[in-house]
Amino acid sequence: MAWSLLIRGGTVVDGSGAPGRRADVAVAGDRVAAIGPGLAGPAERVIEAGGHVVAPGFIDAHSHSDLFYLGCPSAESKVRQGVTTEVVGMCSFSQAPLRPEQREVIQGWAGGIGASLDLRWETFGQYLDALRAVRPSVNVAHFVGHGALRIAAMGFEARPAGPDDLRAMERRLGEAMDAGAFGFSTGLVYPPSAYSETDELIALARFMVGRGGLYFSHIRGESAMLLDSIAEAVRIGETGGVGVQISHVKASGRENWPKIDAALRLIEQARARGVDVAGDVYPYNAGSTKMDNLMPAWAHEGGMARLLERLADPAARRRIVAECLVDGERWRNVSQGGTGFDQIFIASCKRRELEGLNLAQLAQ
Numbered sequence: 001m002a003w004s005l006l007i008r009g010g011t012v013v014d015g016s017g018a019p020g021r022r023a024d025v026a027v028a029g030d031r032v033a034a035i036g037p038g039l040a041g042p043a044e045r046v047i048e049a050g051g052h053v054v055a056p057g058f059i060d061a062h063s064h065s066d067l068f069y070l071g072c073p074s075a076e077s078k079v080r081q082g083v084t085t086e087v088v089g090m091c092s093f094s095q096a097p098l099r100p101e102q103r104e105v106i107q108g109w110a111g112g113i114g115a116s117l118d119l120r121w122e123t124f125g126q127y128l129d130a131l132r133a134v135r136p137s138v139n140v141a142h143f144v145g146h147g148a149l150r151i152a153a154m155g156f157e158a159r160p161a162g163p164d165d166l167r168a169m170e171r172r173l174g175e176a177m178d179a180g181a182f183g184f185s186t187g188l189v190y191p192p193s194a195y196s197e198t199d200e201l202i203a204l205a206r207f208m209v210g211r212g213g214l215y216f217s218h219i220r221g222e223s224a225m226l227l228d229s230i231a232e233a234v235r236i237g238e239t240g241g242v243g244v245q246i247s248h249v250k251a252s253g254r255e256n257w258p259k260i261d262a263a264l265r266l267i268e269q270a271r272a273r274g275v276d277v278a279g280d281v282y283p284y285n286a287g288s289t290k291m292d293n294l295m296p297a298w299a300h301e302g303g304m305a306r307l308l309e310r311l312a313d314p315a316a317r318r319r320i321v322a323e324c325l326v327d328g329e330r331w332r333n334v335s336q337g338g339t340g341f342d343q344i345f346i347a348s349c350k351r352r353e354l355e356g357l358n359l360a361q362l363a364q
Protein backbone atom coordinates (compact mmCIF):
# COMPACT_ATOMS: atom_id res chain seq x y z
CA MET A 1 0.00 0.00 0.00
CA ALA A 2 1.04 3.59 -0.42
CA TRP A 3 1.50 5.61 2.75
CA SER A 4 0.15 9.12 2.86
CA LEU A 5 3.27 10.21 4.71
CA LEU A 6 6.64 8.65 5.41
CA ILE A 7 8.97 10.32 7.92
CA ARG A 8 12.39 8.84 7.39
CA GLY A 9 15.57 8.56 9.42
CA GLY A 10 14.59 10.57 12.49
CA THR A 11 15.12 9.72 16.15
CA VAL A 12 11.73 8.55 17.42
CA VAL A 13 10.84 9.53 20.99
CA ASP A 14 7.43 7.92 21.43
CA GLY A 15 6.34 9.38 24.76
CA SER A 16 6.37 6.04 26.60
CA GLY A 17 9.55 6.94 28.46
CA ALA A 18 11.62 4.60 26.26
CA PRO A 19 14.90 6.05 24.98
CA GLY A 20 14.89 7.61 21.53
CA ARG A 21 15.62 5.25 18.64
CA ARG A 22 16.30 5.66 14.96
CA ALA A 23 13.20 4.65 13.02
CA ASP A 24 10.91 5.57 10.16
CA VAL A 25 7.27 6.48 10.77
CA ALA A 26 4.58 5.73 8.20
CA VAL A 27 1.18 7.42 8.28
CA ALA A 28 -1.91 6.14 6.46
CA GLY A 29 -4.76 8.63 6.41
CA ASP A 30 -4.97 10.09 9.92
CA ARG A 31 -3.23 7.16 11.68
CA VAL A 32 0.34 6.14 12.42
CA ALA A 33 0.43 2.84 10.52
CA ALA A 34 3.98 1.61 11.08
CA ILE A 35 7.12 2.47 13.02
CA GLY A 36 10.37 0.70 12.29
CA PRO A 37 13.71 0.82 10.56
CA GLY A 38 13.87 0.90 6.78
CA LEU A 39 10.18 1.27 5.95
CA ALA A 40 9.67 1.19 2.20
CA GLY A 41 7.54 3.52 0.12
CA PRO A 42 5.78 4.53 -1.91
CA ALA A 43 4.36 7.49 -0.05
CA GLU A 44 2.48 10.56 -1.19
CA ARG A 45 4.89 12.67 0.81
CA VAL A 46 8.30 11.86 2.28
CA ILE A 47 10.03 13.89 4.98
CA GLU A 48 13.73 13.26 5.50
CA ALA A 49 14.09 13.70 9.27
CA GLY A 50 17.75 12.76 9.78
CA GLY A 51 19.19 14.75 12.70
CA HIS A 52 15.69 15.55 14.03
CA VAL A 53 13.49 14.13 16.76
CA VAL A 54 10.14 12.64 15.72
CA ALA A 55 7.58 12.69 18.55
CA PRO A 56 3.82 12.61 19.05
CA GLY A 57 2.21 16.03 19.56
CA PHE A 58 2.69 17.47 23.02
CA ILE A 59 -0.22 18.08 25.38
CA ASP A 60 -0.11 21.49 27.06
CA ALA A 61 -1.91 20.63 30.29
CA HIS A 62 -2.37 24.27 31.31
CA SER A 63 -3.10 26.92 28.72
CA HIS A 64 -4.95 30.20 28.42
CA SER A 65 -5.15 30.00 24.63
CA ASP A 66 -8.94 29.83 24.87
CA LEU A 67 -8.92 33.61 24.85
CA PHE A 68 -7.13 33.69 21.52
CA TYR A 69 -8.54 30.95 19.26
CA LEU A 70 -11.28 33.17 17.87
CA GLY A 71 -8.69 35.74 16.76
CA CYS A 72 -6.00 33.22 15.80
CA PRO A 73 -7.46 29.76 15.13
CA SER A 74 -4.20 28.56 13.55
CA ALA A 75 -2.68 28.69 17.07
CA GLU A 76 0.77 28.87 15.50
CA SER A 77 2.54 29.88 18.69
CA LYS A 78 1.60 26.45 20.05
CA VAL A 79 1.79 24.33 16.91
CA ARG A 80 5.32 25.56 16.22
CA GLN A 81 6.36 24.30 19.66
CA GLY A 82 4.93 20.88 18.85
CA VAL A 83 1.80 21.29 20.95
CA THR A 84 -1.20 19.58 19.34
CA THR A 85 -3.57 19.39 22.32
CA GLU A 86 -4.28 22.10 24.86
CA VAL A 87 -6.19 22.11 28.12
CA VAL A 88 -7.94 25.46 28.55
CA GLY A 89 -10.42 27.17 30.86
CA MET A 90 -7.77 27.27 33.57
CA CYS A 91 -7.38 29.23 36.81
CA SER A 92 -11.14 29.97 37.09
CA PHE A 93 -11.20 31.79 33.73
CA SER A 94 -13.53 30.85 30.92
CA GLN A 95 -15.51 32.96 28.51
CA ALA A 96 -18.72 31.08 29.19
CA PRO A 97 -21.26 30.74 30.63
CA LEU A 98 -22.38 34.34 30.84
CA ARG A 99 -25.61 36.20 31.23
CA PRO A 100 -26.24 38.82 28.52
CA GLU A 101 -26.22 41.70 31.02
CA GLN A 102 -22.77 40.58 32.23
CA ARG A 103 -20.90 40.96 28.96
CA GLU A 104 -18.95 43.98 30.16
CA VAL A 105 -18.04 42.37 33.47
CA ILE A 106 -16.78 39.22 31.72
CA GLN A 107 -14.93 41.36 29.19
CA GLY A 108 -13.00 43.17 31.94
CA TRP A 109 -12.41 39.98 33.89
CA ALA A 110 -11.48 37.26 31.38
CA GLY A 111 -10.23 39.77 28.82
CA GLY A 112 -7.74 41.07 31.34
CA ILE A 113 -5.39 38.28 30.28
CA GLY A 114 -4.80 40.21 27.09
CA ALA A 115 -7.44 39.31 24.53
CA SER A 116 -10.23 41.46 23.24
CA LEU A 117 -13.21 39.22 23.38
CA ASP A 118 -16.28 39.20 21.22
CA LEU A 119 -18.76 37.51 23.52
CA ARG A 120 -21.77 36.44 21.47
CA TRP A 121 -22.90 33.42 23.48
CA GLU A 122 -24.62 32.65 26.77
CA THR A 123 -24.22 28.94 27.48
CA PHE A 124 -21.00 26.96 27.39
CA GLY A 125 -22.41 24.90 24.53
CA GLN A 126 -23.04 28.03 22.42
CA TYR A 127 -19.49 29.14 23.13
CA LEU A 128 -18.11 25.78 21.98
CA ASP A 129 -20.22 26.07 18.80
CA ALA A 130 -18.65 29.48 18.09
CA LEU A 131 -15.22 27.99 18.63
CA ARG A 132 -15.88 24.94 16.43
CA ALA A 133 -16.95 27.28 13.65
CA VAL A 134 -13.42 28.76 13.42
CA ARG A 135 -11.81 25.25 13.47
CA PRO A 136 -8.78 25.74 15.74
CA SER A 137 -5.78 23.80 14.45
CA VAL A 138 -5.15 22.13 17.82
CA ASN A 139 -7.25 19.71 19.85
CA VAL A 140 -8.77 21.47 22.84
CA ALA A 141 -9.94 20.08 26.20
CA HIS A 142 -12.20 22.64 27.87
CA PHE A 143 -12.82 23.32 31.53
CA VAL A 144 -15.45 25.71 32.76
CA GLY A 145 -14.06 28.46 34.96
CA HIS A 146 -15.35 28.66 38.50
CA GLY A 147 -15.18 32.46 38.20
CA ALA A 148 -17.55 32.38 35.24
CA LEU A 149 -19.91 30.02 37.09
CA ARG A 150 -19.89 32.30 40.09
CA ILE A 151 -20.43 35.51 38.12
CA ALA A 152 -23.36 33.90 36.28
CA ALA A 153 -24.87 32.64 39.53
CA MET A 154 -24.26 35.50 41.96
CA GLY A 155 -22.44 38.33 40.22
CA PHE A 156 -19.07 39.65 41.34
CA GLU A 157 -19.93 39.51 45.02
CA ALA A 158 -17.38 39.00 47.78
CA ARG A 159 -19.31 36.52 49.93
CA PRO A 160 -19.74 32.78 50.37
CA ALA A 161 -22.26 31.09 48.09
CA GLY A 162 -25.68 30.35 49.58
CA PRO A 163 -27.78 27.27 48.73
CA ASP A 164 -29.52 29.01 45.80
CA ASP A 165 -26.20 30.29 44.44
CA LEU A 166 -24.81 26.79 44.64
CA ARG A 167 -27.78 25.30 42.78
CA ALA A 168 -27.40 27.94 40.07
CA MET A 169 -23.69 27.11 39.71
CA GLU A 170 -24.42 23.39 39.59
CA ARG A 171 -27.01 23.86 36.87
CA ARG A 172 -24.52 25.77 34.68
CA LEU A 173 -21.71 23.34 35.46
CA GLY A 174 -24.03 20.49 34.39
CA GLU A 175 -24.86 22.34 31.15
CA ALA A 176 -21.18 22.93 30.45
CA MET A 177 -20.28 19.29 31.07
CA ASP A 178 -23.15 18.07 28.92
CA ALA A 179 -21.77 20.31 26.17
CA GLY A 180 -18.29 18.79 26.52
CA ALA A 181 -16.43 20.46 29.39
CA PHE A 182 -14.07 18.10 31.24
CA GLY A 183 -14.73 19.64 34.65
CA PHE A 184 -14.18 22.97 36.36
CA SER A 185 -11.17 25.02 37.39
CA THR A 186 -10.57 27.42 40.22
CA GLY A 187 -8.16 30.31 40.54
CA LEU A 188 -8.31 30.90 44.26
CA VAL A 189 -6.15 34.02 44.06
CA TYR A 190 -8.45 35.53 41.42
CA PRO A 191 -11.69 37.24 42.34
CA PRO A 192 -14.46 36.14 42.26
CA SER A 193 -13.16 32.53 42.54
CA ALA A 194 -11.10 33.77 45.51
CA TYR A 195 -14.30 34.68 47.38
CA SER A 196 -15.28 31.01 47.70
CA GLU A 197 -14.83 28.79 50.73
CA THR A 198 -13.68 25.19 50.59
CA ASP A 199 -17.19 23.75 51.14
CA GLU A 200 -18.52 25.46 48.02
CA LEU A 201 -15.81 23.76 45.98
CA ILE A 202 -16.38 20.37 47.59
CA ALA A 203 -20.08 20.68 46.73
CA LEU A 204 -19.29 21.48 43.09
CA ALA A 205 -16.81 18.57 42.98
CA ARG A 206 -19.48 16.21 44.36
CA PHE A 207 -21.84 17.39 41.64
CA MET A 208 -19.38 16.06 39.04
CA VAL A 209 -19.17 12.56 40.54
CA GLY A 210 -20.59 10.10 38.01
CA ARG A 211 -19.98 12.56 35.18
CA GLY A 212 -16.25 11.92 35.03
CA GLY A 213 -15.50 15.51 35.97
CA LEU A 214 -12.07 16.72 37.06
CA TYR A 215 -11.07 19.55 39.37
CA PHE A 216 -8.14 21.72 38.22
CA SER A 217 -6.88 24.36 40.60
CA HIS A 218 -4.62 27.36 40.74
CA ILE A 219 -4.45 26.99 44.49
CA ARG A 220 -5.17 29.65 47.11
CA GLY A 221 -1.56 30.50 47.73
CA GLU A 222 1.78 29.56 46.22
CA SER A 223 3.94 31.41 48.77
CA ALA A 224 3.31 31.69 52.50
CA MET A 225 0.13 29.58 52.26
CA LEU A 226 1.57 26.93 49.92
CA LEU A 227 1.19 23.86 52.14
CA ASP A 228 -2.30 24.72 53.40
CA SER A 229 -3.35 25.43 49.84
CA ILE A 230 -2.15 22.08 48.54
CA ALA A 231 -3.92 20.42 51.46
CA GLU A 232 -7.13 22.25 50.49
CA ALA A 233 -6.90 21.06 46.87
CA VAL A 234 -6.33 17.48 48.04
CA ARG A 235 -9.27 17.74 50.43
CA ILE A 236 -11.60 18.98 47.69
CA GLY A 237 -10.74 15.97 45.55
CA GLU A 238 -10.73 13.48 48.40
CA THR A 239 -13.99 14.63 49.98
CA GLY A 240 -15.62 15.56 46.70
CA GLY A 241 -14.70 12.25 45.07
CA VAL A 242 -13.04 13.58 41.91
CA GLY A 243 -9.55 13.71 40.42
CA VAL A 244 -7.49 16.83 41.13
CA GLN A 245 -4.84 18.55 39.06
CA ILE A 246 -2.77 21.17 40.89
CA SER A 247 -1.83 23.73 38.27
CA HIS A 248 1.70 25.10 37.88
CA VAL A 249 3.05 23.63 41.13
CA LYS A 250 5.65 25.94 42.64
CA ALA A 251 6.97 27.56 45.79
CA SER A 252 6.84 31.21 44.87
CA GLY A 253 9.32 33.67 46.37
CA ARG A 254 12.87 32.83 47.40
CA GLU A 255 11.95 32.52 51.09
CA ASN A 256 9.41 29.80 50.19
CA TRP A 257 11.63 27.66 48.00
CA PRO A 258 12.51 25.25 50.86
CA LYS A 259 8.79 24.34 51.13
CA ILE A 260 8.69 22.53 47.81
CA ASP A 261 9.76 19.15 49.26
CA ALA A 262 6.98 19.22 51.84
CA ALA A 263 4.54 20.29 49.12
CA LEU A 264 5.43 17.34 46.90
CA ARG A 265 5.25 15.05 49.93
CA LEU A 266 1.64 16.13 50.55
CA ILE A 267 0.78 15.15 46.99
CA GLU A 268 2.62 11.83 47.26
CA GLN A 269 0.96 10.98 50.58
CA ALA A 270 -2.48 11.70 49.11
CA ARG A 271 -1.71 9.50 46.10
CA ALA A 272 -0.52 6.73 48.44
CA ARG A 273 -3.92 6.66 50.12
CA GLY A 274 -5.69 6.51 46.78
CA VAL A 275 -6.53 10.14 46.00
CA ASP A 276 -6.24 10.88 42.28
CA VAL A 277 -4.11 14.02 42.56
CA ALA A 278 -1.41 15.21 40.20
CA GLY A 279 0.26 18.44 39.22
CA ASP A 280 1.95 20.20 36.36
CA VAL A 281 4.81 22.67 36.19
CA TYR A 282 6.09 25.17 33.73
CA PRO A 283 9.77 24.90 32.90
CA TYR A 284 10.89 28.41 33.83
CA ASN A 285 11.22 30.38 37.05
CA ALA A 286 8.82 33.20 36.33
CA GLY A 287 5.08 33.59 36.41
CA SER A 288 2.67 35.52 34.25
CA THR A 289 -0.70 36.93 35.19
CA LYS A 290 -3.03 39.90 35.05
CA MET A 291 -1.42 42.82 36.84
CA ASP A 292 -4.66 43.85 38.55
CA ASN A 293 -4.11 40.74 40.65
CA LEU A 294 -1.42 42.62 42.56
CA MET A 295 -4.30 44.34 44.32
CA PRO A 296 -6.26 42.81 47.20
CA ALA A 297 -9.33 40.70 46.51
CA TRP A 298 -11.74 43.11 48.21
CA ALA A 299 -10.78 45.86 45.77
CA HIS A 300 -12.20 43.80 42.89
CA GLU A 301 -15.70 43.28 44.27
CA GLY A 302 -18.24 44.25 41.61
CA GLY A 303 -15.79 43.90 38.72
CA MET A 304 -13.44 46.15 36.76
CA ALA A 305 -15.60 49.31 36.82
CA ARG A 306 -15.78 49.17 40.63
CA LEU A 307 -12.02 48.50 40.88
CA LEU A 308 -11.31 51.62 38.83
CA GLU A 309 -13.62 53.66 41.07
CA ARG A 310 -11.76 52.45 44.15
CA LEU A 311 -8.41 53.32 42.58
CA ALA A 312 -9.68 56.87 42.11
CA ASP A 313 -10.71 57.12 45.77
CA PRO A 314 -7.86 58.38 48.04
CA ALA A 315 -8.90 56.38 51.13
CA ALA A 316 -9.27 53.13 49.19
CA ARG A 317 -5.93 53.78 47.47
CA ARG A 318 -4.18 54.22 50.82
CA ARG A 319 -5.62 50.91 52.05
CA ILE A 320 -4.57 49.11 48.85
CA VAL A 321 -1.01 50.49 49.07
CA ALA A 322 -0.74 49.53 52.74
CA GLU A 323 -1.85 45.96 52.03
CA CYS A 324 0.51 45.67 49.07
CA LEU A 325 3.45 46.42 51.35
CA VAL A 326 2.71 43.58 53.76
CA ASP A 327 4.89 40.53 53.21
CA GLY A 328 3.11 37.23 52.92
CA GLU A 329 0.85 35.64 50.41
CA ARG A 330 -1.65 37.53 48.46
CA TRP A 331 0.10 40.56 47.15
CA ARG A 332 3.16 38.77 45.94
CA ASN A 333 5.79 39.78 48.49
CA VAL A 334 6.67 42.92 46.65
CA SER A 335 8.43 44.57 49.57
CA GLN A 336 12.02 43.86 50.55
CA GLY A 337 13.15 40.26 50.37
CA GLY A 338 10.47 39.15 47.97
CA THR A 339 9.93 39.80 44.32
CA GLY A 340 10.51 43.53 43.88
CA PHE A 341 8.60 45.96 41.70
CA ASP A 342 11.67 45.97 39.44
CA GLN A 343 11.05 42.29 38.74
CA ILE A 344 7.50 42.69 37.52
CA PHE A 345 7.46 43.31 33.76
CA ILE A 346 4.67 44.44 31.51
CA ALA A 347 4.42 41.81 28.80
CA SER A 348 1.35 43.05 27.01
CA CYS A 349 -0.66 46.21 27.30
CA LYS A 350 -3.05 48.21 25.14
CA ARG A 351 -0.47 51.04 25.25
CA ARG A 352 2.25 49.17 23.40
CA GLU A 353 4.96 51.68 24.37
CA LEU A 354 4.75 50.40 27.97
CA GLU A 355 5.55 46.82 27.05
CA GLY A 356 8.93 45.70 28.38
CA LEU A 357 9.01 48.22 31.22
CA ASN A 358 9.15 46.99 34.78
CA LEU A 359 6.81 48.37 37.40
CA ALA A 360 9.48 50.55 39.04
CA GLN A 361 10.29 52.14 35.68
CA LEU A 362 6.62 52.64 34.99
CA ALA A 363 6.18 54.42 38.34
CA GLN A 364 9.10 56.76 37.55
Ligand SMILES: [Zn+2]
Nearest residue numbers: 091187218247
Ligand atom coordinates in the same frame (compact mmCIF):
# COMPACT_ATOMS: atom_id res chain seq x y z
ZN1 LIG B 1 -2.90 30.03 37.20
